[in-house]
Amino acid sequence: MSKHATFGAPSSIAEANQARIARLLHQCGILSRAYIAKALGLTAPAISKLVARMIESGLVTETGDLPGARHRRSIGLALKTAAYRVIGVKFARSRVDWGVFDLAGKPLQQGALPLMSDRDIPGTVQAVTVQVNQVLAADPSIIAVGMAVPGPYLRHEGRIALVTSMQGWRGVNFLNEFSQAFPVPTFIEQDARAGALAQNLFAPDHRTPRLTGPNGPAARPTAATNLAYYLVGEGVGLGVIESGRLINGERGGATELGHVSIDVNGRPCECGNRGCLERYCSAVAIHETMCAPEYSGSFPQVGGLDHAQACQLLFQRAAQGDEPASELLERVCTCVGYGCVSIINAFNPSRIVIGDLVAGAGRPLLDTVRRIVSERALPELRQSTRICLSSLPADATLLGAAAVAVDRFLQAPTAYASLSKQRAGKSGHKPVIRPAKESQP
Template identity: 30%
Template sequence: MAKEEYAIGLDLGGTKILAGLVDRTGRLIARKQLPTYAEEGEKAVIERVLSATHDVLSASGIHSEEVRGVGIASAGVINSDSGEVIFASNLGWRNVPIGTLIEQRFGLPVRLFNDANAAAIAEWLWGAGAGTQNMIYVTVSTGVGAGVISDGRLISGRDGSAGEFGHISIDWNGPPCGCGNRGCLENYASGTAIENAARHKLATTNEPVTAKAISEAALAGDPFSKRLIKQAGFYLGVGAANLIYLFNPEVIVFGGGVMNASTILMPEIEKSMRERCIPGLAQEVRVILSQIGVEAGVMGAAGGVFALDQPGEKASNF
């Protein structure tokens, strides 16, 4: 393949760093995963990011001069123009120029994406939203986020941080959120929210409670766990109705770890969403599950790189 047919995607998370070499068709040629160990500090994490990038190139047999560029998917507040992570609580980072550091090491252009936006790109190019022009990807994990494709363009906002869906307030008298707002959606519908609700109800237990364990119990038929998951689905549907009013999508794709309980969540999301929407707007919207899965960040970050200097192509709209 020619140089522009390859890109590297990096998914920079609080627990793991995932790197992948991807071709223009969406084929993941090589991958490398390392633990983040954010507690070891910024320099140590950056070295692991650089190491993962080097290792994925070595494993693929592709030289850096054959690669179009590097895309990075990161949580937190970013500046996509400067390639800087302004603030990422999961990493303990403030004002880290990760894009510049990778560019200096490998001599490749770098693009930085909000992690939900990167996943949206992956689902739009190669996954559940392929063939649409108006798609929203919602990630439900530790927090809640969204990436919006409108008229074939990623809505990234002023500096690449658009899509903070989890911080839409659905109850102005609700509990305070870490962002400074009150009653944010992710206080009710995220993995963290599910865990907190369980701990509140099970205040007398000393056993650890995780969203994964609650989801597994719900799928096994535990009534208490099912109620918690259904409650999260209800609130996600409330939020999805707001997205429909704002963006008039063809499809809303749900992904993230909490969606492992999709057989319980999806019916609740659809029911709540359609109850709160004007029928003419909601009836044509398809609500479906992510197809890319855990590698959506890597795939989408790489997919966004193919936009560089390629006027007239689908990806150039990023």
């Protein structure tokens, strides 16, 4: 949410139908006018008129002939995903990452702010504002900013209710800090829900396959309507898409899996509970366990690593057959499996996608999780649930932040096309497509 909270809301039936066309093209790729008309239940003349406006505004391009029925040929249409860009900003406990992406989720530029502690948070918030504005000034094709923050995030109040191990983030009001900070709309989402959007928009194995047929896919495309994204990183979170919509809850704190207890007499948590899932399988908990007396002899130098490096060390040592590492990894994976049991029994998704740092454990994680689910989840529910690791990059939450902005674009593409022209006009030059690169601010 931002000062642009209502920006881009379709103001007419025509604009709403253009949004439907844009989302269909984003999901399926190149389609014919005839296929779009059939898929959306609109007449061919209506589609021709709408598409003509979208071509004129720079949203859609014609791609050439497509093979059609009875040897007829149709002109293909594609959404101009490379012409519009968004910035994604990921707030983790100890670091902030940012990136520029096109509408297809292709990374074009990425960077990270220095690692921080609690006392550095105010300066980091200021640095994010400076960094994002610098990137916006250099690229007028950027039309929105998406941010992914740890949960539970109280979306209407703009603040995080709890961040274990980095309580300083609770003092930041993200709406106050960023809603007026940029010349483009800014949208903020809880990190796991942002990850669920990324899976739905960008993951090739979760989008509807592009099956060939006359002038488009052979079957009417359908989005993943019941999807759970299970984030196991510095924290543990869950984003659930139910019937095509994110589950948010009354204040935005729904699906807070990390603070579901798996041991009523277990480790104390900063939330006030005991035995919270996050205290056993998050990257922070893994790092703490590796530094504990029980394992310190096995990982003597782990104290000098960050959380991600500690996890990588554990995974590497376990893969090499190191017994203490293998034993600890099995314990972690078992706890991740308990989380999947809760997801299946509570939400009954068609897919659970496990992502972020701990998903880097790979096949050992997946095998253990599936075993735990087979032993503990309701049989009638688990049989219809597919569990897999994310096929997105390791930092899928950063891509999720971008997905928050892309999803808003797809809700009202006409308004964002107008914004892009305004920004290009003010800058005095047309957007330039640059190759992907890595950079540090």
